[in-house]
Structures are given as C-alpha cells and as structure tokens.
Amino acid sequence: MIEVRHPLTACAPGTTRELVALHYGPGGGAKAYLQAALHADEPPGLLLAWHLRRLLGELEAAGRLRGEIVLVPMANPIGHAQRLLGRGIGRFELASGENFNRLYANLAAAAYARLDCTPGKPLPPLAEVRAALRAACEELPAAGELASLRRILLGLAIDADHVLDLHCDNDAVMHIYTTPELWPQVEPLARLLGAELALVAGDSGGDPFDESCSLAWSRLNALHVAAGGSGSWPQACVAVTVELRGEIDVEHALAAADAQAIVGYLATQGYVDAAMPELPPLKRAPRPFAGSMPVYAPHGGVVAYRCAVGSELRAGDPIADVVDPLSGALSTLTAPVDGLLYAREIGRVVHAGQRVAKVAGEQARRSGPLLSA
Template sequence: MSRSITRRKISLPSLSPGSSHELAVYSFGAANEGKSIYLQAGLHADEHPGLLVLQHLLIQLMQLDELGKINGQVTVVPYANPLGMSQRVFDSVLGRFDLANGENFNRNFPNCSRVISQKIKAGVKCSSSDWKRNFATHLASVKPTTPTATLKLELTKMAMQHDIVLDLHCDVDCVSHLYASHAQQDQAVRLATALNIPVVLLEPDDAGGHAFDNVYGSTWRELEINHAITSGARGFSATIELRGKANIDDRLAQTDAAGLLNFMAQEGIIDAATTAGTDSQTTPTQTYPLVAASHIPCPAAGIVVYKKNPGDSVIESEVIAEVVHLDSDIIGERTPVHSDTNGVLVIRQAPGLVRPGQRLALIASTTLPAIRDENRPLLDA
C-alpha cells in the first residue's frame, strides 16, 4: 500500500463480553494538500448498495494514488455501522434502529453548537482549518456512555475535519435521489449531475433530528450566517439515496463510483483527466423543496399493488396503488390510493402486506401543501 494511503481501525466498546466491533478507515492523500472529502456507507446497516459502491471506489482510488492523481484528501469509511450489521434476526439484518433503545442510527449525532456559540459571542473569526481544530477540541471532550454513542462520535469527529461529506444510503424501492441544504443548491445539483441523479430534495439547515449530514451542514451554516467564516468557506454535505435495497449490482456500483470520482474531479480533489470516459448524464436533474414532499399513507390493511414506478410523473388524484383486502366480505375488493399532488413518485416504501397509516410512497412536488403536519419529520433518511 502506498505511503499516501493509510488504513486504520477504530475500536468500539463491546456490546457484550467476548464480542468486539471496529470501524475501518481508509485515507488517501493529505489534508494540507487541497480540498478534502469524506464518504461513508451503511449507517443504516440494512442498506447495502453503498457498501458495494465504496468497494469499487476504493479500487479506483488506489489506482489514482499510484498515478499520483489525488490532489487533496479522500477518507472512506466502507461500513459505518458495524453495530447495526451485527443485529441479525433469523438471518435478516435489522440495522436501521438500535435494538438497545429503538433509536434510529441516523439521529442524535453530537454537534458543535456550544463551542460555536461561545466563539461567536467572543467575536472569533478564523479560517476553516482553525474551525476544524475547534471542532476537534470540542468533540474530544464529549464522553459517550454507550457503544452506539461512541460510534456516532467517532464518525462525527472524522466528518467535521473535511470540506465535503457524503453519506450513502438507499430506500426500499426508489429512483436515485439526494438530500441537501437549500443554501447549497448549486453544489447539490453538480453532485446529482455527476451521479446521474434525477431528483434533489432541498431541506432547511434546521431540519431537526440531528441526522449525520444535517449536523455537519448546520454547523457550517451557523458560522456562515454569523460571518464567522469567509464567503464560500462553508463545508458541503449530502445524503445520497442509491435506488432501492435490491439494486446491488456491479455495473450500477461501478457507474456510481465513477460519478463520485467525476464530482471529486470537479472539486479539484483528483485529477480531472482521470474521469474521461465516464457516462454522461442521461436524466435531467430537478430540484424540489423537501417541505413540499407528499407522504402518501396507507388507507387499509391488505396487500399493496403499485400502479406507478419510481421516477414516474404523477398528477393529483391519479391512482398510484391499490390495497387488496384479504378479509373482505366482497371477494376481490380493493381500495385505491391516490396521489394528492402533482410531481414525481420517488419512493415506493412498503411492498407486500401493509397496515393502515404506514407510508406507501413519497412524491416530490414543487407545490407546498395547504396544511402540513408539523409533527412529521422533514427527512426520513
């Protein structure tokens, strides 16, 4: 392995006597040589397409390193949640929620708001590198009390030292899409274009829930709006949803890895000439406000049969699915499920047996709803 490539392991506290877990971390290049990017996959440990994408990316990065084509620093965590990966029930990985307390693994990450507030009140203005040192000092003082809290702290420590942070996820059945901040729409669209992603969902910086990418983004946003960093110095973060859980395929993964390299080239992290020959975008990218996304609920218990596919355009009142009743006195009875807006069907959430009230689909729209449930989270990643 080249001297500009490092591989290290971060040990996590044991969940039980005789067991151990650790994070593997690969770093390419040097932090002081240019812009840096951090990538991770599998934070929701039951979402696996990103794991394969990063394997292909690591192979490409090793080749680029041998050619001296890495201009900045690239950090890759190929599996971000070994705790969740170990949560198997009858051979199914249940890695979205922590079985110890039911908490979503992509919530309640530690943030740096306290140290930022203190520094801003003191009138501190400094460079991005100085702020990164402040973040590191603050996070070093955090004392986690559980293995999951330790995992989240270690991931946050690494992410906060980079200029760009990308978190790879997927959904049950969906067209590829990404979540990013309204304030960074241009960079989000460039990322989506590089990856041939048709849908960008833009959220406010204060979306809540302390999700991984939001904790990173809101930290830099607070510095930006308080003029504590120079213009254009804010870090960029995004959550990338790589289609559905079943879309694990070498061809797709190679294409996605090439798209990530294309984006890195645009950001000056790798030599642009190395991305020649990657697939050009075939689908135009459209942005939508996440607050306008419609979460379509299930009206009844039964078997859902979808009438629309991910990526299809839909219009208000159109039937997008039917729920087949299994216990009705009327044989063959079905309840139609209608779109309540004009837009694009992004996610089909619930295959097979469904219950009343669960989300069946997410439709991206540019039309804000007349009434919004304020208790519904903006992001369900």
C-alpha cells in the same frame, strides 16, 4: 492508503467492534469524507464502496490524488451484526430503538466557545474553526457503543470540505438530500449520478449525519451574529445524503457507474488530477423536501402497484391498490399532488396507516420534522 481502525466502546465485557476508515491521498488540505451503509441494511453503498476503493487505489498509485479522501466502507458495525429471526436489522439499534442516522450532535456552541471572536478582530480562519469543531466532537460523551460510533463518525467528517453519506430507499430512483444553500455546489454530483430528484431543506429535523456536518457552519454564523460579531464564515462543508435507488438495486454495472460519477465529482472539486468530466443535463430542478408527500394505506392488505418509481403523476393519478382479501375491500391510493413518484414501499403486505409511497411536488406543503422515524 492508510487504514485506521477505531475501536467502539465495548457494550459488554468480551465484546469489541471497530470502525474501519481508509484514508487516500495527501492530508492537510482539502478533505472529502464518504461513508456507506450508516443504515446497515442498505446494501447499494457497500458495493459502491468496493468499487470506490479500487478506483481510489488506482488513482493514488498513479499519483493523481490532490486532496485527502476518507472512505468508510461499512459505517455501522453495530447494525451489521444485528439480526432478528434471520433478517438484518440495520436502521435502528435494537438496544435503544434509535435510528442510526439521527441524533447527531450540534457542535456549534461548544466550538464557538473555543474561538476568539472578539469584536474588531478578524474572524478565526477556517482551519481554526475546524480544529474547534474537532475538539468539540472529541468532548462528546461516548459511554455506550452507539454514542461512541456517532462520535467516531462525526469526528472523521466534521472537518471535511465534502461529505457524502451513501444510503438507499426501499424501492426508489436515485435521489439526493441537501440544503438550498449548498445546492449549487451539489448540482454537478446530481448531474453525474443521473439523480432524478434532489430534495432540499434548511434543517429537516432529527439531526441526520449530513446536516450535523453542513449546518455546523450556519449555526456558527448564527451564534456569531447573536454575540454581536460581524462577518461570517462560508458554508465550508458541502454535505449530502445520496439515496442509491432501492435496496435491491445492487448490481456491478450500477455501482461501477456510480463510483465513476463520484470520482468525477471529486475531480470537479479538485481532489483528482483528471480531465473534467462532461456533466449530463440535470434531470429536474431541486424540489423542497417539505413538498415530498407521503401516501398512506387506509387499511391493511396486499399492495398491487399501478405505476413504477420514476413516474411523473398528476394529483389523483392511481399509484397502487391496497386489497383486503378477507373483506373484499379495495382502496386505490392516489397521488396527493402533481409530482414525481420517487419511492415506494418494497414489502407488498402493509398495515393500516403504513406509508406506501412518496411523491415529490414542487410546492412546500409540510412543516415540522420532515424525516421519517
């Protein structure tokens, strides 16, 4: 294993932070990139990364790695240092209010400009395209600390064949986000992790990290068509966001099983010299991200849930009561569609208009940006 430390732009004199990347296996061929806790207050990925580094270290020592696996165990040193009134603030940068998993660059135009795509000539091979993407990433401005973090993370991942961004939800079942085109290649991961749900969207809006990596290829192909070119590149980066259940689901047994599942997936993709794992059945066919319906509190109060995450609901089934102890009001929140209650708010005191739960239906119903703030 090679440990590489990437210094961030210092936000003030006398302050320095760095991002640590662990590189396992031989470089120069297939590359998988795994990062944990880009939202720094999402701890399941941190424990999973600890288990992964042990497994990967053992496999490397045994000479069983066939491709490069880059593990970033703590992807957000800025967020990990943020505390406010004794509590960690890891989803948004306090200085700017920006979400740490949004605003990742679209590198396609800058990369395409570096490639010789003259009509009649063969398309540049994948290695050249990846080099162009890396070069485009290196040119991103990084005047500030957060910009430099985004550039470092994207630079580590943009030329990878596989990208796993490890997050968690508030209180949730295991679920995965990816694109419809990539789903066939993601399905073994969903099965090995025992994911209850996969939500797919072509472009969910907001430019999250995984889509900056995966959509680079469809964006390059779109630019090539627009330029009158023929042929196309394959979808050469399988990128997913894995939601490792809820934020308090931090247990060795879960993390050890998840680590085994991810190593098993890497084996199916040729990174590990190991027997192919047996794939458990898929729990559900993927559902459109645009069919994930939020449920909001109509007024402030305390929440009493009436069903657990993982419940299959019919439209109108009760999910929770929001109770106002001052007025005596009680509002029962119900499922807006038939679907899976896959995530709930973990706090039990809510404000009017706050999202309390998410139900994934089978039909796309929403349009516009799909990601929350």
